[in-house]
Amino acid sequence: MEGIVGYGAYIPRNRIKVEEIAKVWGADAPSYKKGLMLEEKSVPSPDQDTITMAVEASKNALKRAEIDPIDIGAVYIGSESHPYAVKPSGTILAEALGSTPEVHTADFEFACKAGTEGMFVALNLVKTGVVKYGLGVGADTSQGAPGDALEYSAAAGAAAFIFGREKVVAEVLDTYSYMTDTPDFWRREYEYYPQHGGRFTGEPAYFKHIMGAAKGILKKAGMEPQDFSYVVFHQPNGKFPFKVGKKLGFSKQQIEPGWLVNKLGNTYSGSSPMGLTATFDVAKPDDHILLVSYGSGAGSDAFILKVTSRIDEVRNLAPLTRSILDHNKNYLEYGEYAKFREKIRKAD
Amino acid sequence: MRDVAVIGIGMTKWGELWEKSLRDIYVETALLAIDDAGVDHIDSMYVGSMSSGIFVGQEHIASLLADYLGCAPVPSTRVETACASGGLALRLGFMEVASGMSDIVLVSGVEKMTDVGGDKATYALGTAADQEYECYHGITFPGLYALMAVAHMNKYGTTREQLAEVAVKNHRNGSKNPLAQFPFEVTVEDVINSVKIADPLRILDCSPITDGAAAAIICPVEMAKKLNKPVVKVIGSGHATDAIAISQRKDMTWLEATYRAGKSAYEMAQKKPKDIDVFEVHDCFTIAELCVMEALGIVEKGKSGEAVEKGRTAIDGDMPVNPSGGLKSKGHPVRATGIAQAVEIVKQLSGESEERQV
Amino acid sequence: MSTPSRYWREVPQRYRLEANKCEKCNKKFFPPRLICPECGNRELVKTKIAEKGKIISHTIIRVPPSQYKDQAPYAVGVVEMDDGVNVMGQIVDCDFEDLEVGMRVKIEFRKLFSQGHSGILCYGYKFVPDS
Numbered sequence: 001m002e003g004i005v006g007y008g009a010y011i012p013r014n015r016i017k018v019e020e021i022a023k024v025w026g027a028d029a030p031s032y033k034k035g036l037m038l039e040e041k042s043v044p045s046p047d048q049d050t051i052t053m054a055v056e057a058s059k060n061a062l063k064r065a066e067i068d069p070i071d072i073g074a075v076y077i078g079s080e081s082h083p084y085a086v087k088p089s090g091t092i093l094a095e096a097l098g099s100t101p102e103v104h105t106a107d108f109e110f111a112c113k114a115g116t117e118g119m120f121v122a123l124n125l126v127k128t129g130v131v132k133y134g135l136g137v138g139a140d141t142s143q144g145a146p147g148d149a150l151e152y153s154a155a156a157g158a159a160a161f162i163f164g165r166e167k168v169v170a171e172v173l174d175t176y177s178y179m180t181d182t183p184d185f186w187r188r189e190y191e192y193y194p195q196h197g198g199r200f201t202g203e204p205a206y207f208k209h210i211m212g213a214a215k216g217i218l219k220k221a222g223m224e225p226q227d228f229s230y231v232v233f234h235q236p237n238g239k240f241p242f243k244v245g246k247k248l249g250f251s252k253q254q255i256e257p258g259w260l261v262n263k264l265g266n267t268y269s270g271s272s273p274m275g276l277t278a279t280f281d282v283a284k285p286d287d288h289i290l291l292v293s294y295g296s297g298a299g300s301d302a303f304i305l306k307v308t309s310r311i312d313e314v315r316n317l318a319p320l321t322r323s324i325l326d327h328n329k330n331y332l333e334y335g336e337y338a339k340f341r342e343k344i345r346k347a348d
Numbered sequence: 349m350r351d352v353a354v355i356g357i358g359m360t361k362w363g364e365l366w367e368k369s370l371r372d373i374y375v376e377t378a379l380l381a382i383d384d385a386g387v388d389h390i391d392s393m394y395v396g397s398m399s400s401g402i403f404v405g406q407e408h409i410a411s412l413l414a415d416y417l418g419c420a421p422v423p424s425t426r427v428e429t430a431c432a433s434g435g436l437a438l439r440l441g442f443m444e445v446a447s448g449m450s451d452i453v454l455v456s457g458v459e460k461m462t463d464v465g466g467d468k469a470t471y472a473l474g475t476a477a478d479q480e481y482e483c484y485h486g487i488t489f490p491g492l493y494a495l496m497a498v499a500h501m502n503k504y505g506t507t508r509e510q511l512a513e514v515a516v517k518n519h520r521n522g523s524k525n526p527l528a529q530f531p532f533e534v535t536v537e538d539v540i541n542s543v544k545i546a547d548p549l550r551i552l553d554c555s556p557i558t559d560g561a562a563a564a565i566i567c568p569v570e571m572a573k574k575l576n577k578p579v580v581k582v583i584g585s586g587h588a589t590d591a592i593a594i595s596q597r598k599d600m601t602w603l604e605a606t607y608r609a610g611k612s613a614y615e616m617a618q619k620k621p622k623d624i625d626v627f628e629v630h631d632c633f634t635i636a637e638l639c640v641m642e643a644l645g646i647v648e649k650g651k652s653g654e655a656v657e658k659g660r661t662a663i664d665g666d667m668p669v670n671p672s673g674g675l676k677s678k679g680h681p682v683r684a685t686g687i688a689q690a691v692e693i694v695k696q697l698s699g700e701s702e703e704r705q706v
Numbered sequence: 707m708s709t710p711s712r713y714w715r716e717v718p719q720r721y722r723l724e725a726n727k728c729e730k731c732n733k734k735f736f737p738p739r740l741i742c743p744e745c746g747n748r749e750l751v752k753t754k755i756a757e758k759g760k761i762i763s764h765t766i767i768r769v770p771p772s773q774y775k776d777q778a779p780y781a782v783g784v785v786e787m788d789d790g791v792n793v794m795g796q797i798v799d800c801d802f803e804d805l806e807v808g809m810r811v812k813i814e815f816r817k818l819f820s821q822g823h824s825g826i827l828c829y830g831y832k833f834v835p836d837s
Contacts, residue, residue, distance in 0.1 A: 013799050046777065047798065047816040047832065055815040083817075083827055092829060096721040096815055328799060328835070346776060348823075467772040474771050480716055481737055482794050484818065484830065486767055486774045487782050494765035495784055502763075502807045544779075547766040547802075595784045595792040600763055 003171035008060020037238020041155035041265025053158035060318035073131025078114025113295025140268035145193035155265025159273035178212035179299030213300035229287035232275035234294035235261035278321035353572035356385025362560035362679035370460035377561035385565035391450035396433030396457030396683030430476035434686020458561035459681030478593035510653030512539035522673020524703035529679030558679030562688035584617025606643035628689035720830035759787035
């Protein structure tokens with residue numbers, strides 16, 4: 001059966017705390033921390049972007065897959081912060097890995113679910129026999145407008161999954177997607193920062209689509225929450241995953257291993273994919289995992305995975321997600337953060 | 349092969365010469381050398397100019413300057429080997445006279461560096477380094493020498509203070525040189541606390557951005573004698589190459605090309621390092637002077653820092669190095685430097701170095 | 707400053723560390739060469755360099771060249787890779803005080819610079835601490 005043969009994550013080392021951002025804008029840090037269930041977020045260095053992180057996450061995935069990159073037949077990066085407006089990120093990733101020239105690529109964009117859509121397509125190209133291995137990556141260096149609520153959570157990170165038929169680490173038993181046209185969060189061309197609908201991003205957007213996808217896939221597969229060891233939801237803040245999990249009948253313990261947002265922030269297209277890599281770091285053979293992403297605009301992709309015994313052989317071939325999260329952290333003050341994120345620039 | 353002598357030298361004050369263009373600087377200096385030699389024509393000329401293209405947008409310097417010097421149609425050749433161009437111009441002129449192809453040759457170098465900003469100047473100087481594999485990664489020329497300094501300090505225990513002593517000595521010498529760009533003294537503390545450029549090098553470890561030119565007239569010794577000029581002979585010359593990328597060299601602390609060129613020159617002149625009374629060497633950065641001293645056999649490998657610290661390379665030391673003030677104090681209009689060093693040596697050998705006389 | 711073609715030509719080296727080797731001298735060359743400088747052999751074989759090594763010298767650039775003018779100060783070093791090849795590159799994700807000769811580092815893919823606001827993005831390798 002087809003599934004994930006290799007997985008990997010990448011997180012930049014810089015962090016900024018909620019207190020540091022709040023102090024600049026005169027906001028009340030404790031209430032933000034409590035309301036968002038968030039302490040700090042990752043910040044990319046000026047020399048890091050969606051592509052550089054996708055390359056490093058994919059290299060980690062290759063270490064676990066133990067395949068020749070030339071055999072990857074399709075490469076898809078899902079992001080809302082592709083470095084070029086016109087020129088694919090995927091070509092640079094494919095070239096860096098050594099998968100060119102016989103390889104498909106095009107970039108995916110669907111807010112925070114671009115990564116899982118890329119994963120879905122890569123999986124199905126393998127399933128239908130069109131390619132031997134397919135790579136799906138979710139990566140972002142998202143921006144929140146200065147002083148806006150999203151500034152506290154918009155973070156950077158990447159997760160990569162190589163799909164194949166042999167030496168599978170986690171079988172993909174089923175997939176499902178639930179999508180409607182819902183303008184909860186968007187960014188027009190030439191605008192630097194996104195706009196969002198405030199509380200409209202909650203019930204009619206995040207909750208409706210995650211619940212729609214979760215219920216849809218559970219019904220399709222004939223499964224229930226208690227059949228799963230773990231569940232990973234998209235993590236725009238610390239609260240929403242627990243809230244939606246409770247509504248659907250999942251426990252805190254099922255959510256916790258993949259819940260990174262309190263120390264990582266919302267890595268947008270990397271969010272639920274990284275929750276999945278963190279879950280793989282603790283999962284055991286035969287564990288069932290449910291993954292439900294969410295992308296504004298809006299839609300959710302769901303995957304049901306079953307871990308195989310190979311997980312114990314490959315887990316330590318590349319860094320564990322939580323090790324990367326805790327390793328070599330560098331805390332920034334707001335000024336340096338603003339410089340890194342090009343919120344302030346020298347004159348030309 | 350005929351014996352060759354230097355019969356005329358020319359150099360004006362170096363510095364930020366805002367009012368003078370490249371052509372002005374060159375012609376004034378070349379005329380000084382021609383007048384000093386007392387000749388009424390030249391047979392050929394060599395012009396060193398590193399990056400006139402980047403600094404003032406002008407290539408094709410050889411012909412341009414031959415014209416402006418009023419010497420066209422004599423053959424004029426531009427020489428480029430980064431900072432060694434002046435020295436190479438002298439060598440090529442020497443070969444042309446020694447071989448009998450020409451009698452009177454003007455060897456010269458010029459650089460006009462101040463028409464561009466600091467960024468562009470750093471970039472232009474960086475074009476002497478490996479563009480694709482060193483400069484691409486953000487290294488600068490001071491950075492390359494800083495890497496050599498760190499390696500030298502690690503391998504031989506050379507200290508930050510010893511590097512500073514090179515600058516102190518050269519500024520002391522330069523303060524006695526009316527043509528120097530920075531004729532003032534500095535202390536070790538001044539050097540160590542000056543603006544950081546590429547750790548551990550500070551601005552006072554680095555030679556400056558300078559406008560200037562230097563020129564010399566050479567001819568066969570027989571002609572020099574007939575002209576009743578003091579005979580300062582060129583008795584040895586050497587030339588060698590090495591990888592320009594520091595990461596491609598076998599030992600970052602060792603200047604192989606300098607060693608081999610020096611060896612050839614010593615052999616041609618039938619002299620040893622200890623036979624030499626005065627040295628003018630390339631102190632583009634303080635560490636460079638230390639590495640050159642070792643490569644030329646003035647001291648053993650690793651012992652240069654100690655030698656400078658003990659005052660052995662001062663004007664009154666037993667192995668004077670850079671009595672002119674070196675590039676550090678005198679200035680470094682890149683391609684002019686090699687010729688300027690020759691100019692100082694001619695002055696020293698003729699007893700005309702005034703307060704800097706060794 | 708690179709043009710698109712100058713940048714693109716070096717991509718196998720910048721992205722994948724492709725090198726070549728003289729099998730007579732057993733020497734690796736990065737970047738690849740057309741002729742072995744030791745023995746003159748012109749039949750060199752494709753290979754790659756190791757991805758980890760140790761710092762043999764380092765400096766911190768405070769006065770940068772134009773394409774790096776917004777990035778200074780940054781550290782640059784020469785690293786002796788585990789297969790004996792020396793490579794120059796920036797050293798990042800590390801405090802300047804921690805840089806020392808002998809420190810173990812590994813290669814990571816990063817963005818080197820962009821050619822102004824509208825030019826191409828130039829990627830390549832940098833070194834990060836290998837702890």
